[in-house]
Amino acid sequence: MLIFTLRRLNLFIFTIFLLTVLSFSLAFLFPGDALVNISGQVSANQEVLAELAQSYGKDQSIFNQYVIYVGKVFSGDFGVSMISDLPLLDVISTLLPATVELSLVALLIAMVLGIPIGFIAAIRHRKNSDNIILSIAMIGYSVPVFWVGLMAIQLFSIELSMFPSAGQISPVYEIERQYGILLIDILLSDSNYKWQAFSDATSHLILPAAVIALAPATIFIRLARTAMLEVLETPYIRAAKAKGLSFAQVVYSHAIRNALIMIVRHIGLQFANLITIAMITEVIFSWPGIGRWLIESIYQRDYTAIQIGLLVLSSFIFIVHILSDFLYAALNPLARGKKYGS
Amino acid sequence: MKKNRRLIHFQLSYTWAIATCLLLIGCSTDEDISLREKSIIYCSEGSPESFNPQTVTSGTTIDAIANQLYNRLITYNTEDNSIVPAIAKSWHVTRDGKKVTFYLRKDIPFHQTRYFTPTRGLNADDVLFSFNRILDKESKYHQVVAGNFPYFQNVNFGGLVNKIEKINDYTVRFSLNYPDASFLAHLASTYAVILSKEYADQLSLASNEKQIDQLPIGTGPYKYQEYKTGSLIRYYKHPDYWQETNDAQQVVFDITPNNSGRLAKLLAGECDLVAYPIAHQPIINNPNLTLESVTSLNVAYLGFNTAKPPFNNKMVRRAVAHAINKKAIIDAVYFGRAEAATSVLPQSSWAYDNSLTHHMYDPELAKQLLTQAGYPNGLTIDVWAMPVRRAYNPDALTMAKLIQSDLQQIGISVNIISYEWVTFLRRLSKGEHQSVLLGWSADHPDPDNFFSPLLSCASAETGSNRAFWCNQAFDDILSDALSTTNPNQRKAFYSQAMAIVKEEIPLFPIAHSKRYQGKANYISGKSLDAFGGIHLGNIQRNVEGGE
Numbered sequence: 001m002l003i004f005t006l007r008r009l010n011l012f013i014f015t016i017f018l019l020t021v022l023s024f025s026l027a028f029l030f031p032g033d034a035l036v037n038i039s040g041q042v043s044a045n046q047e048v049l050a051e052l053a054q055s056y057g058k059d060q061s062i063f064n065q066y067v068i069y070v071g072k073v074f075s076g077d078f079g080v081s082m083i084s085d086l087p088l089l090d091v092i093s094t095l096l097p098a099t100v101e102l103s104l105v106a107l108l109i110a111m112v113l114g115i116p117i118g119f120i121a122a123i124r125h126r127k128n129s130d131n132i133i134l135s136i137a138m139i140g141y142s143v144p145v146f147w148v149g150l151m152a153i154q155l156f157s158i159e160l161s162m163f164p165s166a167g168q169i170s171p172v173y174e175i176e177r178q179y180g181i182l183l184i185d186i187l188l189s190d191s192n193y194k195w196q197a198f199s200d201a202t203s204h205l206i207l208p209a210a211v212i213a214l215a216p217a218t219i220f221i222r223l224a225r226t227a228m229l230e231v232l233e234t235p236y237i238r239a240a241k242a243k244g245l246s247f248a249q250v251v252y253s254h255a256i257r258n259a260l261i262m263i264v265r266h267i268g269l270q271f272a273n274l275i276t277i278a279m280i281t282e283v284i285f286s287w288p289g290i291g292r293w294l295i296e297s298i299y300q301r302d303y304t305a306i307q308i309g310l311l312v313l314s315s316f317i318f319i320v321h322i323l324s325d326f327l328y329a330a331l332n333p334l335a336r337g338k339k340y341g342s
Numbered sequence: 343m344k345k346n347r348r349l350i351h352f353q354l355s356y357t358w359a360i361a362t363c364l365l366l367i368g369c370s371t372d373e374d375i376s377l378r379e380k381s382i383i384y385c386s387e388g389s390p391e392s393f394n395p396q397t398v399t400s401g402t403t404i405d406a407i408a409n410q411l412y413n414r415l416i417t418y419n420t421e422d423n424s425i426v427p428a429i430a431k432s433w434h435v436t437r438d439g440k441k442v443t444f445y446l447r448k449d450i451p452f453h454q455t456r457y458f459t460p461t462r463g464l465n466a467d468d469v470l471f472s473f474n475r476i477l478d479k480e481s482k483y484h485q486v487v488a489g490n491f492p493y494f495q496n497v498n499f500g501g502l503v504n505k506i507e508k509i510n511d512y513t514v515r516f517s518l519n520y521p522d523a524s525f526l527a528h529l530a531s532t533y534a535v536i537l538s539k540e541y542a543d544q545l546s547l548a549s550n551e552k553q554i555d556q557l558p559i560g561t562g563p564y565k566y567q568e569y570k571t572g573s574l575i576r577y578y579k580h581p582d583y584w585q586e587t588n589d590a591q592q593v594v595f596d597i598t599p600n601n602s603g604r605l606a607k608l609l610a611g612e613c614d615l616v617a618y619p620i621a622h623q624p625i626i627n628n629p630n631l632t633l634e635s636v637t638s639l640n641v642a643y644l645g646f647n648t649a650k651p652p653f654n655n656k657m658v659r660r661a662v663a664h665a666i667n668k669k670a671i672i673d674a675v676y677f678g679r680a681e682a683a684t685s686v687l688p689q690s691s692w693a694y695d696n697s698l699t700h701h702m703y704d705p706e707l708a709k710q711l712l713t714q715a716g717y718p719n720g721l722t723i724d725v726w727a728m729p730v731r732r733a734y735n736p737d738a739l740t741m742a743k744l745i746q747s748d749l750q751q752i753g754i755s756v757n758i759i760s761y762e763w764v765t766f767l768r769r770l771s772k773g774e775h776q777s778v779l780l781g782w783s784a785d786h787p788d789p790d791n792f793f794s795p796l797l798s799c800a801s802a803e804t805g806s807n808r809a810f811w812c813n814q815a816f817d818d819i820l821s822d823a824l825s826t827t828n829p830n831q832r833k834a835f836y837s838q839a840m841a842i843v844k845e846e847i848p849l850f851p852i853a854h855s856k857r858y859q860g861k862a863n864y865i866s867g868k869s870l871d872a873f874g875g876i877h878l879g880n881i882q883r884n885v886e887g888g889e
Contacts, residue, residue: 084571157610165610166603171574171594172381193377200378288573288602 004329008322015318023311026068030303038069039087040080040304056275078308083300088308092290096312097169097180099289102277106212107203107271114217115263118224120318122259123251134225137218145277149211149284156207163207166286170204173197208285212277216270227259234258261332269323272317343461382865383881384876385598385613389572393558395533396476404532404875405617406595410577411453412535412560415444415469416526420871421676422692423787424529424829429464431559435527437828439521444469446512451566451582454540457557460540464547464561466508473506483542486551493533497524523824523832527788532875535560547727563587571595588867598672608860614883615869617876619860622679632862635679635856636870638783640734641686641792644725644745645849648779648882651811652723653776657715659847662777663701664753665708666745672853675741679858683851684838686782686792690872693789694831695837698844708752720753723785726770726778727760734781739853741779770808778808787873789836793820795850811848 027038044197053059057068072078078088121133157165168182169175173193178185183205186198231237232255240250279291286292290313295309297305388402395408427433430444450464464783475483477500489599494500502525504517516524527536540855541559545551558566563585564577575595579587596613598604601620608616608631609624619625625633644666646653653659681689684698713718720847728735728740735741739760761769770778784791795801798820799812816839823835843849859870867881 100826151541153606153610158606160647161611165606166598166612169385170612171576172377172574174568196377239367286598286600 002330004233005326012318012322013129016315019311019314020070020073020320022068023073023307024066026303026307026310030306032303036080036082037303040082040085040302042082052083071275073308073311079304081297081305084307088305091293091305092308092312094177094180094287095290095293096316098182098287099275099278099282099291101181101183102205102209102212102282102287102289103271103274105209106278107216107274108208108211110216110220110270111267112215114220114258117217118221119228119251119256121225122219122228122232124311133221140214141213141218143213144282145211146284147283148214149208152207152211153284164200164204165207167234167289168204169197169201173200173241175322207283208287211285212274212281214287215277218276219266219270219273220263223263224259227262228255230262230331231255231259261328264324264331265328267327269322271320271324275313275317346659354660359405364478377591379883380589381737382588382590382593382615382878382881383595383596383613384593384878385604385607385616387597387601387617388599390569391576393566393569394537394555395489395535396472396494396537397493399533401875404501406575406875407479407558408532408535409562409564409592409877409879410564411558411562412451412537413562414530414532414536415446416530418530418787420868420877422694423690423872424525427431429469429536433526435526439523439825439827441516442513442516442518442525444507444516446514446773447584448512450584450652452541452561453559453580455557455565455567456536458540458541458544458552458559459557462538462540464710465511467511467539468536469514470506471542472535472537473503477503477506477539482546482551483554487555488878491533494528495688496497497528499528510659512843519789521825523827524786524788524790526827527786527791531786532581542698548736566595567592578845586881588882590883591718593878605860608862611862614865615773615859615861615863615878615881619858619861621856625860632861632863634859634861634868634870636834636872637681637688637690637854638690638733639787639792639873640782640856641683641688642680642741642779642781642852643683643686643796643849644734644777644852645808646847647773647775647808647850648808649773650776650837652715652717652721655715656846657711658717658721660701661708661711661851662749662754663847663850664711665754666705666850666852668700668701668852669703670687671741671744674744675737676734676855680853683853684724685843686796686828686849687789687836687840687852688854689790690769691787691789693836695833695835695840698840701847701850705748707750712752712754717753720755722755722757723749723758724757724776726775727758728763728778728780729760729766730763732781733857734783734853735779736855738779745779773810775808780808782806784873789832790824791835793839794838797843802829809848810845813842813846814846816842816846 027034028038033340034145035049035056035058038056038084041048041052044052076089078092079088081091104198117133117156121130123131153165156162164170173191173196175182175191175197176189177187178188182201183198186194186201191197237254239255258310277290279287281287283293283295290309294306296310296315299308372752386402386406387608390403390406391400392398392403393407393731409525413429415428415430416425417422419426427444429450431447432445434443435441445467446464446466448463452460452464454460455522456589466677474556475481478484479489483659502518502520502522503518507515509515526889537554538559542599544556561584563580563583565580567576567578569575574865577593579591593820596607598607601618604616605619605621605624607613608619609628619633622633625631646659648654661864672678672680672682682700684700687694712718725742725745727738729738734755739758742756749756760766769775782792782796797804797807797816798815799814801807802810819839819842821837823832823839826832857870863883865881866884869876869878869881871877
């Protein structure tokens with residue numbers, strides 16, 4: 001396990017190094033002055049600029065500048081937004097939890113729906129229900145998320161008035177911010193309208209989370225199906241059957257557990273995919289998350305925000321990936337021996 | 343198939359679990375009624391620039407702040423736009439029109455918030471402070487915004503007001519340098535709000551003068567609670583408000599610049615009111631929603647350059663006026679969302695003369711007039727169409743094309759000309775045009791704001807009179823109308839003025855466009871005004887028939 005940890009750590013450091021190099025070089029590749037791009041101080045006067053140049057080590061070699069930049073990033077000095085002039089660390093720490101909340105709920109929905117349906121498909125292999133599940137999964141995977149999002153708003157918000165169409169919570173509720181994860185903050189708050197707020201926030205969350213979950217859920221269906229089919233072919237299942245266990249007992253006690261391990265391995269990979277979908281969905285549902293903010297920053301040519309946003313978002317995805325690798329390794333001792341990270 | 347029974351059971355229970363979850367979630371949305379029912383959500387189109395109307399002119403900002411947070415000495419009656427008491431319970435104008443005395447109400451409390459607790463109600467000191475802030479260049483509060491009070495600068499308030507005196511705690515006198523009937527209109531405009539001197543003094547002690555425009559204290563129906571930049575403004579009810587208002591506990595401005603997103607929020611019941619809905623049909627078709635509209639104080643017109651041929655000939659102008667089908671223009675350019683204009687002054691103005699009639703659309707008559715004017719075989723004219731989109735004229739080019747085909751009927755062929763906006767305005771001011779499609783938006787509802795800028799001799803030389811029309815009799819009527827404050831006399835003068843405009847046709851008024859607002863049916867009362875922003879204090883949220 002130690003070797004495995006070291007390997008992953010190595011991979012982590014190397015990836016973060018590449019990401020920071022990319023982010024750092026973007027300051028030079030974007031149009032305009034590199035110092036302004038990296039600090040976000042668009043309306044600074046000469047004195048402030050001179051001070052900034054000093055603090056970013058503009059008189060030193062490129063390598064030293066990079067080291068200073070990395071130091072600043074890791075100490076939380078992300079610069080300010082070129083458009084709103086707000087410190088980017090504050091902006092990101094407000095927005096990232098909203099995205100995390102949305103993505104985790106979406107992931108949960110995708111898993112809760114996708115995996116059991118996949119198992120059912122595998123158990124009913126080559127039967128009608130299998131074919132139907134596979135076809136639906138294929139359709140669900142193929143429809144573009146922006147279309148699904150808009151249709152969901154049209155149907156569930158406007159026609160049926162079941163769910164709200166935009167935002168994280170109705171603006172009538174004032175929730176004091178503690179952890180940034182809204183549902184938790186609501187439960188911790190001492191507002192008189194706590195439960196109303198909670199149910200309102202939940203109903204705001206359902207629709208975007210379901211839209212995001214659609215594509216990953218279809219992938220989980222196919223993963224679960226393949227995993228289950230593979231497991232059902234293995235000798236120990238045959239042995240279990242030979243012992244005289246019923247098919248249901250075999251599936252419950254042996255097959256599901258072993259199939260799940262194979263799926264856990266893919267959760268990390270799916271998470272990256274999910275974040276990409278979440279970014280688009282955030283725009284459609286006006287969700288106050290980092291993806292919507294990043295897309296707006298791109299529209300507004302807020303170069304400082306783009307650099308830092310990319311760095312934070314990709315690091316975040318990568319960390320989740322590594323964590324899921326650890327989870328997999330903890331569950332499955334065989335994986336610890338694998339030499340290369342993926 | 344015994345071995346499969348448990349599996350089928352598993353599948354069934356799984357399906358049930360999911361269905362129950364969905365059902366529970368579906369129900370939970372109906373429970374959030376009570377705080378939602380105690381709140382009014384207004385979905386606005388943009389963010390405010392400041393929380394003090396004195397320092398801005400943008401309509402979006404005025405909508406969000408002016409009538410919600412503040413009161414003025416006097417205000418407008420929303421029905422007929424006449425001036426009525428507000429903070430001042432009465433006022434008196436001397437015979438020479440140069441001294442105006444206001445008698446203030448004694449029962450007006452300021453907001454109590456987490457950053458300010460008032461010890462006294464509104465009195466003369468607050469009035470003096472609010473206006474001296476604009477007039478006194480030495481004042482710290484003048485300097486803190488770099489003397490930037492755009493509305494008051496535009497109307498030369500500093501040149502008009504000589505001094506403001508406190509007669510006693512509840513009496514204030516304005517001394518003017520010259521009589522001006524629109525003075526009261528300036529004080530009633532949404533920009534002339536009364537601030538708290540006590541709050542200002544408290545801020546001065548902390549050398550934090552800037553805060554007065556950011557964390558506002560006023561006397562209006564709502565008090566400031568929070569502003570999340572670009573996302574929402576939250577006001578709480580001002581519990582001791584001195585006028586009748588609704589019992590909403592809070593008012594939230596949900597800032598939604600995206601046009602279709604804003605409409606969706608209204609349709610999905612997330613907003614109670616929505617500004618400038620992008621499409622009207624979904625609101626009209628929905629039995630739970632109402633589309634409100636008000637004719638704004640603006641006018642779109644076809645101006646004739648009366649300084650050069652062919653439009654120096656009144657007969658030609660008349661011919662064109664009778665040849666244009668106004669109704670078709672309103673249908674095609676405004677999609678029916680405008681009122682046909684009979685004069686430059688909108689029908690909603692108190693000075694409007696109801697006996698005024700349109701130039702009838704009558705191509706036969708137009709042809710005759712053209713022949714009388716000496717053009718039996720027709721002629722060719724230029725129509726300049728402005729290149730930008732304005733509230734009063736959303737599409738000047740289409741309008742020009744419609745006019746082109748109308749005039750074709752009576753033998754006038756039209757060249758449509760358009761330049762880039764800055765060039766357009768420059769060439770226009772030089773008088774290079776023969777006729778031009780243009781418009782005007784009023785700053786305040788005083789009728790003079792329509793006539794003087796568009797048609798007086800003075801504005802023909804330097805201002806916005808693009809007809810270059812100068813009629814001494816007309817000018818005399820305008821100055822007579824300004825030198826009296828008697829509304830009936832003024833109305834009579836403006837009727838004469840409108841009659842002259844109708845007879846002479848220096849410009850052909852086309853339309854007064856409307857402002858729209860969508861709202862849920864459980865909101866009653868009128869919040870939309872022809873000018874000067876919305877009044878959320880005037881509406882009621884009825885619980886019955888709500889969700």
